[in-house]
Amino acid sequence: MKAAVFAARFRERLLSFEGLFLLILLVTIALRFYSLDLKLFHHDEAIHAWFSYRLLTEGVYMYDPMYHGPFLYYVTAGIFSLLGDSDLVGRFFPALLGTLLVPLLYPIYRLGYLDKKQAIVAALFLAVSPNMVYFSRFLRNDIFIAFFTMVLLVALLYYFERQKAQYALIAGAAIGFGMSAKENMPIIVLIFGAYLLYLVWTQKVRLPKRWIRDLALGAFVAVGIMAVLYSSFGAHPEVLMDGWLRAIEHWTSMHQAQRLGGPPYIYILLFLLYEVPILILAVVGFLQFVDISGIVSRWRERRAGNAGSPGEGEETEAEATRMNAAPPVEPAQGFKDRLREILSGGGELRPIDRQKEFARFAIFWMLLSLAVYAYIGEKVPWLILHQLLPMIFVAAYMMTTKKAIVAVAASAFLIVMTFHVAFTPADINEPIVQVQNSEDLREVFAKIDAADRVAVATDSYWPLPWYYRGGSASKLAYYSEKVSEPTIYGGNFDLVITHDGDTYPTLDGYVKETYRLNYWFSYEENKDRVLEYYFLRDGKMGSRNLEVFSKVPAGTTA
Structure with a gap:
């Protein structure tokens, strides 16, 4: 109980x-x-x-x-x-x-x-x-x-x-x-x-x-x-x-x-x-x-009233009463007087429905x-x-x-x-996303973590400065552009990161892999198939990609 x-x-x-x-x-x-x-x-x-x-x-x-x-x-x-x-x-x-x-x-x-x-x-x-x-x-x-x-x-x-x-x-x-x-x-x-x-x-x-x-x-x-x-x-x-x-x-x-x-x-x-x-x-x-139904009802009533209205020269009893009644007399209030009253906190408040x-x-x-x-x-x-x-x-x-x-x-x-x-713990093809960093980067981070020296030869390097800050920042060398191959070889880098739009065809002694850096929903590429995308969510995405060159250990072949 x-x-x-x-x-x-x-x-x-x-x-x-x-x-x-x-x-x-x-x-x-x-x-x-x-x-x-x-x-x-x-x-x-x-x-x-x-x-x-x-x-x-x-x-x-x-x-x-x-x-x-x-x-x-x-x-x-x-x-x-x-x-x-x-x-x-x-x-x-x-x-x-x-x-x-x-x-x-x-x-x-x-x-x-x-x-x-x-x-x-x-x-x-x-x-x-x-x-x-x-x-x-x-x-x-x-x-x-x-x-x-x-x-x-x-x-x-x-x-x-x-x-x-x-x-x-x-x-x-x-x-x-x-x-x-x-x-x-x-x-x-x-x-x-x-x-x-x-x-x-x-x-x-x-x-x-x-x-x-x-x-x-x-x-x-x-x-x-x-x-x-x-x-x-x-x-x-x-x-x-x-x-x-x-x-x-x-x-x-x-x-x-x-x-x-x-x-x-x-x-x-x-x-x-x-x-x-x-x-x-x-x-x-x-x-x-805005009470659309009320507006329609009043419009219909007005039309019905007009259809049965008195002829020309006739007037209803209500109209006669209205026309013969003396109009209400309200004291005139000029703009300046009204403004002065409002600014002084005076005047009568109008009741409102909150x-x-x-x-x-x-x-x-x-x-x-x-x-x-x-x-x-x-x-x-x-x-x-x-x-x-x-x-x-x-x-x-x-x-x-x-x-x-x-x-x-x-x-x-x-x-x-x-x-x-x-x-959703993965890249999603949604317009709510705008230049979101790809989950593919977690694999890139794993390679950076395993390396001692990393060359970042591109200006598309965010979010690396955030994820490699403090003591871990020293292993990354930022060049902000593709540099000459002798610079890469002379630096003895374990990892070389470039943007796929400006990269090396190959680097001797390195293995190349491509990873998505970031992505976004492309309105331009989907604007002619809006309804199709809405139901299928299979729109086309824009993206920027990184090419990651990993140094091959000595004694092995690329």
Whole structure:
């Protein structure tokens, strides 16, 4: 009897809102941290980790817009100093921030902007989304931006709810750290700022009495964080003068060059590949918000009413009453008076439906994000995070029990895709991958480990500097190009590594083998067979290959 009572209470607590939310959080943690070093570092991850390692061991760092803001390097160097430098530790901070996206939903729910079903479904989508999981296990800046975006959102909601300066300081810190992480944080700030102006002007929120002081404090915190990090804690104050200009010039040139280009709709294709349940439910949520069925019904009623309308010169009793009634008299209020009232924190607040207003904001945020990243010329898969985050909120709108069941069932697709892209211990032919280092390199590493002297005669050598750092770096000689054969023979190298585009036909006394260095999904080679690829996942990949020449031991023949 006691066992049955205990089981019943356990099920009741597990199936409660708090129990389900905690269960989703545990799933989130598992998907972010399990076997975090399963795959080799991506090309960019290796560079980011290497710069962080140099910052830790040599104290060397200076902002370069090509490699984004300083925040990643300082926090990664910090975690290296605490836990050691490795692939797993390098991905620890992205995994942590990717996990914290889920608990940040809870304060939004507590304020009433999400109901229980909406919060559970949004948490589930954040937990098992293939892109959210993949890029939470990835040492790049975009998951940092997603985290600081959520912190900023929560801070602003609480600031206008509680009207306390501490929330303005948190918002300022989120902006400062976000701006110090990557150059697309201003897009988020502008979107949030534009909607905030709308809310204030329409008197859906009221500016606190001391909003100017709070704005100044928040701005001071944001600018202070950026000044400290971008100047490398004062070591490079000159960056504060021209760093912002160099960032604009660099990313403008990247947009124009479209080095990693694609059509404006490429992110929609990625949503269809990996996030199709979220995309479909977001479309449904948008249609529910604009009330398409209501619009159609009113249009039909209007047509039916027009068909039976009175003839010319006739008027209905209601029309006569309306025309004879005196119009309501409202006191005229000029633009300056309205602006003065708003800025002083006065005026009468309009009542709002919090969930509907939050949905309106999420739709605004989603549509602008889709438009901005469709326009930007650099089309890389990790930028989908900044479009996916608001889309999840739109997908969770008006979450009825029936719709919630559909969402949970559809999450099976997300889970399958997540395990495919994040936990397949081999090269995968997926657009989510962009210049990923091949698992073939593990065989190359084994040869390097067995050698005493290695010549790297190519400029395509990343991620070798990361994987052979510290004491093991001395065995590698980097030439950055193919060198003459006498140089190779004179160096008495056990191993010679070249790029297959510029290599040696043969080297006397060496055996040649070819290994894939890195790979990527080729949109150009698959654009005419999109549907075929979608179902078969057999697209064509681009790759760069290494040719590895191993010295034949004396007394044997090649």
